[in-house]
Amino acid sequence: MTRIQAFLACVSVSVLSACAAAPDARIPLRGAVGQNVRLFDTRTAYGQFLAGQAALRDGKSKEAASLFEAASTLGDDPGVLAERSFTALVMSGEISRAAAIAPNGPDTPEAIKRLGVLTRVVEALAVGKGKDAQALLKSDPPGFPHQQAAALLAPWAAAAAGDKDGAIVQPALRGDKLVQFFGQQGQARLFERAKRYDEAETDYKALTSDTTTASIFTLDYGAFLERRNRQADAVALYDSALRAAPNDTGLLRARARAVAKGAPPAAPTLRQGAAEGLVACAATFAGERQTQFALAYLRLALRLDPDRDEAWVLVGDLLNQNQDSRGAIEAYGHVPPGAPHYASAQSKIAWAWNDLGDKAKALEVARAAAKAAPDDRDAQVALADLLRANSQWSESVAVLDPLIAREAASPDWRLFYLRAVALDQAGRWPDAERDLKKALELNPDEPELLNFLGYTWIDRNEHVPEALVMVQRAVLARPQSGAMLDSLGWAYYRLGDYKAAVEKLEGAVELEPGDPDVNGHLGDAYWRVGRKTEAQYQWRRVLTLEPDEKQKTEAEAKLKNGLAAAGPATTSTMAHN
Structure with a gap:
């Protein structure tokens, strides 16, 4: 879907003056007192x-x-x-x-x-x-920025008004891809409603033959074919799409239904069709970070189609972005058990509880979601990630093991990366290293992977020259990442180039001033170049940044003894090179 630039024009929350009035005892007081x-x-x-x-x-x-x-x-x-x-x-x-x-x-x-x-x-x-x-x-057509919504709603309003000719006119705005694509989708559905099936299929074929839109409208076309009792054609369509997205849960579910000749999804009602156009507009606003417009459009869509699960999930996502975790939980809770989005919604509820500080509730919900949908990839990944975030390393690995094995034919680097993080924290570095190498094999230019493996090698004083090249590539891709710049500075430190280490680590501290490790590294580099007072300042700062026990112990030892007893930090030949 093409992202269309939109501007927030109507939801100002600037404080304006208003007339005060005497309180009315009959009105319950609200707000802060x-x-x-x-x-x-x-x-x-x-x-x-x-x-x-x-x-x-x-x-x-x-x-x-x-x-x-x-x-x-x-x-x-x-x-x-x-x-x-x-x-x-x-x-x-x-x-x-x-x-x-x-x-x-x-x-x-x-x-x-x-x-x-x-x-x-x-x-x-x-x-x-x-x-x-x-x-x-x-x-009174609503003008900017609502032209897209007005154009997409017009055919559905015409159909609701009994205007058969107006209902099948494809809406258009000059140069507007969103209206073009979703207008054609609406036309296909209204043609189907009018029993003009050949014309409906022409629209669907146009949408699914375009690489820009094929992934968006394949399920719609497939459902149309299933409603026409053309299950074999639907299966062929789904198979074609699955070659590009083999783990797509929606496609897999639709294919299984078509193979079993199960009941296909019903054609949308007029209200449901109109709602879909509003959801498309909301997605565009959300993509442009116009979150208030996006939320307003989703609320309008849900007025037309209150059972639209994807809209409730998007509402929850937007509320979460606004730190309204309880509102997000309520929104996600509208998705009923058994619905395609249920496991995903429950996983998001779990994360919302985690954000509220109720980690036990979060894990309870995530485990229940994963158990209720053992074949749902998103639910399993969400549970594994939440377990990782709560230091349940071994259980996180146990959740990921069967998922990675199940997807052996089409491996996903992200799963190997997630498992590597958990394995490393669980003290299983050789296994973590294996997963990181596999992830890099699948995605050799991913900055997060280059930095994670590179930094770990540097910190372990292994393969440092090779790791330096890796973190240099990561920094080149993400120059504003303090963590990656810290990795680069630490590599120079390990190689004995303390002047370059100070330069890079000072930049890293500017970007990540609250990170205990980054501040500690800079202190070490200062000490090596003779700036001992500044080194002690950095180590003292570490103690103010909520360090873990290891970071605290190391900082206190350095403040007491400096780095004199540590010997040189350089490395010339690495044991594992």
């Missing part, structure tokens, strides 16, 4: 407004909507409250309420008006008022 009263008085309309602004800025849309509503009840609406309430309601998924209050006055910002029109269109489609939706799109 007590310690935070010095920041804002939550018993006034203005206080509620400021609390709502803070909640909206923090991604807590539901809380923001309640606060804005309280502000409006407590005092006269200064105008901006309606705009903020509308925005918060859309972001929290209260689309019916948002459509009812969508601002449209002469002083309303144009951007808010446009989102309001789109919201009313979606609500009209959701309640079966296709003619109203079509009339709105024709009489």
